[in-house]
Amino acid sequence: MAAQELDATGRALVAEGKGILAADESDGTIKKRFDSIGVESTEEKRRAYRELLFTTEGVEEYISGVILFDETIRQSAADGTPFPKLLESKGIIPGIKVDKGAKPLALAEGETITEGLDGLRERLAEYRELGARFAKWRATYSISDTLPSEYCMWTNAHALARYAALCQEAGLVPIVEPEVLMDGDHTIERSFHVTSRVLFAVFTELADQKVQLEGTLLKPNMVLSGYDASERAGADEVAKETIRCFKRHVPAAVPGIVFLSGGQSDEDATAHLNAMNKLGPHPWQLSFSYGRALQAAALSAWAGENVEAGQRAFYHRAKMNSAARSGLYAPEMEREAVSA
C-alpha cells in the first residue's frame, strides 16, 4: 500500500500539462530575491508573497505541487488557512525542502557536500503530519577542468540515496536533485560528461540503498554550455544532448524528470523544455520544477505590493511551461502576458 501511494503521488506530480513550483527558498536566498526588488525580507512579507503565489486563481491547471521551506509549511493564509491545507484544497500537492544546504566538503577545495541527514527521520515524520507528501534534497557540483571530483560525486550520491530511502520509509516521494552548476566557460560536451558521471553515481547509490524508482522523481540540470562559454549551444542541441544523456543513465521506472531552471532566463527554460518534449515520446515524463524561471517575473511585478500584477505574471509563466510539457509552446505566446 505504501509503495502504491508513493507511485500515485509521483505520477500525480508529473500529470499531463503540469509541473512543480519550487518556492522553497531558504531565508538567505529569499532575502537575495527580495533585495533585488528592494523589499525588506520580514516574516510577514515572505508569508504575503507566498500567499500571492498559492492563491493565484486557476494556476492549479498547470501546477501539480509546490515545494515549501520549513518556515512556509508552518504559515497560513491571511484568512487563517494553513498553507498545506490551502494547496490541498486546490488539488496542489504540498512538498518540503529537507536538506540543510551545501557545506564545504572536507579535504576537497571548491567542492560541497549537502548536509541534513542527522535527525531526518524525525523531521520527515513531522513534515508528513504537517501535510507534506513529497520532499526535496539538492546536491551541487561545480564544473572546472578538473572538478567535480569522483569523491564529491560519490559522497553526494550516497547522501542523496540515504535521504531518498528515509523519505520512502516515511511515505514521502523523494525528489532527488543533483545540480551540476552551469557557471563557467565550459562546453556542452563537458556538461554532458559531468552530468553523466553524476547521474551514474546517483542511480548506483539509489539501487544499492533499495530506493524504489517508481516512487522517485529526478530533478536535474539540463545539459547546457557554461554561461560564460564563447559559443553557447542553441535550444535544439541542448534538447538533443540532454535527452541523449538521460537515456543512458535514467531508468524508465522513474516516472518523471522535473528540471530545475538553474539561472536560465524564463524564456530559455521554457524553450528548452519545449524542445525536449518535441523530441518525444520519452520513457519518462519531462516536466519542470522551476524556482527562478517561474517566479522572476512575478517577483518584479509584485514589487512588495502589487498582488494582482504578480499573480498575472506567475499565471502566465506557469501556462507557458505547461504548454512546453507537450511541445506546444511558441515564443509568440509570450505576448498573452501583456494583453491578459
Ligand code: 13P
Ligand atoms: P531554480 O529553478 O531557480 O534553479 O530553483 C530550483 C530549485 O529548487 C533549486 O533547488
